[in-house]
Amino acid sequence: MIAWTIYITFAGAFGLLLMPRFFARWIALATALAGFAISLLAFFQTPYAGSFATVVRVPWVPSLGMEFHLAADGISLTLALVTGLTAVSAVLFSWEVEHRPNEFFFWLLLVIGGSYGVFLSADLFLLFVFYELVIVPKYFLIAIWGSTNKEYGAMKLTLYSFLGGALVFLAIVAVYVTAGKSNVASALDLQQLARYQFSPEFQAWAFPVMFVGFAILAGIWPLHTWAPTGHVAAPTAGSMLLAGIVMKLGAYSALRVAMNLFPDGFQRWRVWIAVLGVIGIVYAAAVALRQRDLKFVIGYSSVSHMGFVLLGLATANVLGIGGAVLQMFSHGVIAALLFAVAGRMIYRRTHTRDLDALSEMGLGRALPFAAFSFVIASAASMGIPGFSGFAAEITILLGAWKAYPIAVWVTGAGMVLVAAFTLRALKQTFFGDAATATLGGSAPNAFGTDPSYVSASPTIVTSSAERSIHRPENLSPITVAEKCGAALLIFATLAVGLYPRLLLDRIMPAVEALRVLNP
């Protein structure tokens, strides 16, 4: 059944191109909802999620041993679930896209469909096809509908992704050539490849090539710089999908493919993964502390949170890897919510994301719902108990304590930084000193404000003439679509935070069954 998420999403995408523009958003919403409903049903209907159970299997290129083979276990189902969740809210948060809406939702649905495909593929070639399929839609989403420096951000992000793809491609071809001889009929079946004994010398070079290739997409330090730039440039729904799903594609594939296929190579290199993960957590948090653009703060926080995922993967124990999967879910929801508030609720209304400018608007009073959502998301992001971020990060740290106690100490320091930059962003955005802003005397000037200009040169924003334009009373209220999207995400982070077993019951058996833990 879960396979239908892929079919429906792609069918919806291509159907959109033929429809009049009025229907575009409704079709996109229906498609996203259908995918979400299916992934939710599949998630709860799978009683035992430990085995990577085949869903669909048909020969695809028999002469070269490729199959259209989909399968799902607890990890796949969890990530398919967060894909559906983020997809629905992303569509809701782009409800007012008026500029080329059919195209916009077409590319959006391609990203979503490709992501479902990656999470459910059981054939390495198929997985890679879906993985590469996601690259180009991201470019168009950002370059056409983005903001701030969008063409640069789009190209940078796309080239980084494709560079990662090229590294993975090389490793996959090498795997195909090495292991394919013994098994022509299904040469790239992930389960069978995981049982194949690659020679240690081969693993020693193939693992880092493949892992780094995937990890670029997961935002591994020092190849993370595409992420903040790309997230900032992307339209709101684009940022939500990028941070919420696309970064998980890299982390998931690194786990499912690189680590599972090359356990020896993983053992050899894993300490370096942990080192890079910890550096990512601390470094990105420190950088976020100094940002003046709200979206940059959130972009770096994504890198920081994905550092937890890498650290969790590097622990090579059930707790650490299970926590990493939980963190993928949790960060998907939290980052989507943060970007939704920053990009949609605030930027669309105020046309600035500069923290100093925002702090003078008193948005906490003007947009109470936005403030509420942002407080929840910030709390979850900081790892306050009761939210999903806490459950995930504590699991990862417990796992890391067994493997690398020093890493836990350093990460602890990093978490203080996370709390610091999150609180700073929260305070400046919503609870700044609003008194001066409302006193701007000059008449509102409804035109002549170029958003990119404003955020590029913050000194201009703070001049009193500009301030008066965005007086809080001019802000349009939060729409129903926005409220629905935010409520969905808030519910998800609370549900998982209060009852993590909801996910962990399905994640843990699947993690225990992974080849990397059972050499």
Added chain:
Amino acid sequence: MYFDLLRLALPETIVAVTALAVLALGLARGRGAGVCSAVAAAGLLFATAAVLMLPEQANLFGEMLVITPLTSLFKIICLALAFFTVILARGGNTPNHRGEYLALLLLATIGLMLLVGSEELLMIFIGLELTGLSLYVMAGFDKAAPRSAEAGLKYFLFGSTASAFTLFGLSLVYGMCGTTGLSAIGQKLTGGPVLPLLAAGIVMTLIGFAFKIAAAPFHLWAPDTYQGAPIPSAAFIASGSKVASFVVLGKIVLVGFGPAHGSAAWHAMIGGWAPALAALAALSIVIGNLVALAQSNVRRLLAYSAVAHSGYTLLGLIAGSREGFAATLFYTTAYAFTLIGAFGVVALVRRHTGGDDLAHFSALWSRSPLLAGCMTIFMLSLAGLPPLAGFFGKFYLFGATLRAGGNQGLLWLVALALLGSFVSLYYYLAVLKAIFVDNPEFGTPDPESLPSIKLDFLERTSLSLLGLAVIVLGTFPDGLVSLIAASLPPLR
């Protein structure tokens, strides 16, 4: 005997007769030029039918005319490419004298069919010359345009020099082996060392083909010819001529020179000629991709990307295995159909906007969604993104290359090719950026109010067909893969 010849060479005969008919029709004044196109297209269809009726296996005059499933398959592919070129050459895309132009195109097609269908050096050379001479004229056909004359002259000067090298190389090979049949040459060379004389012969022969496929450093004609020649000529040079050249090059190096091992076999390469080809491939990938980054004219960009693609395609031949050859043939076929489609889009854009710089493509999405969509498919296939033909072709090609090297000796070449295709995404995206993101500088502020580009039925159908073909070759490649694999004769 002669009846056999007529029977086995029926497709070529049909094309030749059609060429003469089209020439006569074109000369008869007062007839619309549309008739010439229709007759040429019909002749190509008949020839295709004739190819389908050929016997499975035949061999005439000691390999001068060979018929195998492989030659038949590639004759059909060449005819199909010529067919699309005829469609491309309708309307405003060609200069006057369409009859003569189409006749030349058909003659070049005969040359390609002879090239594909022969395993004998003399016949191969005749095919090369017939193709070459027709294409030189086609490149310079637009007499009113100085650029076209430049294209023709450059193509001719480089081409004739390269032919001279090839002829000299072939004569050296003949002198050493005493025969012109490829398989006989292969037998003579089996296991022997690569003597200096043979090395000279091999290298000189390869130069001629490196020119044909536009491999660096013999690519210098390509940018000017692709940019200056009439678009159908450029499209045919880039697709048909390239496919046939790869088929013949594969036969020559794998059947003829393949068994000559020699002392030059290093880095797990099978034959003495492989290092030379590897150097060509590496150079083409690096030069083609790097120079393409700086181009602002789409046709010139396609020319440099063609250089890079020749580099990738050579990888399969360097592998020296049957699988490698099959992958090369798949890749070059996929590439040819992609490129002829891309040139089709360029031609239509040029006709409506007056140029083919990147700026002329701006806001194409609103002027013609079909053209924009097709160009997206073609560019992304060239960049090697799934689910398009170029992606699968690359996987097949690189897999075969790595497998053949033994202990992954060719890993460096595969890694270089992947690095090259990473670089290439940038300039293909530049084309798409012009189409979807950029706004025209000269026009109205709202791109949606630009006049839309009207396409007639034939243009729409053929472009959609090509776009569909590129998708199908990428998503369901098994048909062509198994067809090629089944039709390849076993190599020694």
